[in-house]
Amino acid sequence: xxxxxxxxxxxxxxxxxxxxxxxxxxxxxxxxxxxxxxxxxxxxxxxxxxxxxxxxxxxxxxxxxxxxxxxxxxxxxxxxxxxxxxxxxxxxxxxxxxxxxxxxxxxxxxxxxxxxxxxxxxxxxxxxxxxxxxxxxxxxxxxxxxxxxxxxxxxxxxxxxx
Numbered sequence: 687x688x689x690x691x692x693x694x695x696x697x698x699x700x701x702x703x704x705x706x707x708x709x710x711x712x713x714x715x716x717x718x719x720x721x722x723x724x725x726x727x728x729x730x731x732x733x734x735x736x737x738x739x740x741x742x743x744x745x746x747x748x749x750x751x752x753x754x755x756x757x758x759x760x761x762x763x764x765x766x767x768x769x770x771x772x773x774x775x776x777x778x779x780x781x782x783x784x785x786x787x788x789x790x791x792x793x794x795x796x797x798x799x800x801x802x803x804x805x806x807x808x809x810x811x812x813x814x815x816x817x818x819x820x821x822x823x824x825x826x827x828x829x830x831x832x833x834x835x836x837x838x839x840x841x842x843x844x845x846x847x848x
Contacts, residue, residue, distance in 0.1 A: 695747065695808035696732075697725035697794075703804045706750055706775070707844035710802040711761045713784050715838055720789075723796040723809055730794035733812075741815035742788045742796070747808045748780035751846060761840045762833040771828055776846045782807075785815050 701721035703709040710716040723744065725733060736742065757766040758774045769777055782803075790797040796812075827834065 693747070693810050695726075695810060696729045696812070697723050697809040699723055699744070699746065699801070699803045699805065699807040699809060701801055701803055701805045701807075705844070706804050706842045706847060709804055709842040711840050711842055712773075712837060713786055713800045713802045715840075716800045716802045718799065719801050720797070720799050721786075721801040721803070723798060723812070725794045725796065725809070725812075727794050733791060733794070733796070736788070736796075736812070736814065737791050739788055739814040739816075741785055742798070743813040743815050743820075744784050744786060744798075744803065744809055745811040745813070746782045746784070746803060747810055748775040748777070748782050749806065749808055750804060751775045751777070751780040754778050754780075759845065761842065761845075762836040763829065765829070767829060774846055781810070785820075 699721060700723070702719065710719070754769065754776045756769050758769050758772055758776065759765065760767055760772045760774055773782075775782060784802055786801045787799040788796060789799055
């Protein structure tokens with residue numbers, strides 16, 4: 687494989703989280719957190735029909751993440767894990783995704799809730815969340831099985847800012 691890949695953001699997240707530290711580590715634990723996604727005006731036509739969906743998937747660039755490690759200590763665990771078995775933001779390609787509740791659209795602004803994204807995060811793409819496409823029954827969840835109960839109490843502690 688060779689060649690460079692580049693993306694241009696289509697918008698930006700405006701959230702109450704000014705730093706990753708203290709941000710919920712998954713949208714499920716961001717109940718009541720409201721934010722906006724400001725889509726660049728040249729892409730606003732692409733928002734047509736999106737209001738018919740209760741949830742959307744935001745694909746973002748982790749702009750605060752610098753460099754990466756192939757083994758990381760995830761938020762809910764004390765052991766080093768392979769980065770691809772985690773959702774850690776420090777990755778070879780700093781791409782994240784979050785499924786958020788869409789509560790309204792006004793022009794080029796999406797109003798969302800249940801967001802776990804830092805203010806100023808560039809949005810690369812938006813996709814509708816469709817349970818028939820996106821929900822699968824998982825048979826295994828790997829190392830997370832023993833720590834998933836910790837999710838409600840965990841917030842970003844800044845460990846991936848270094």
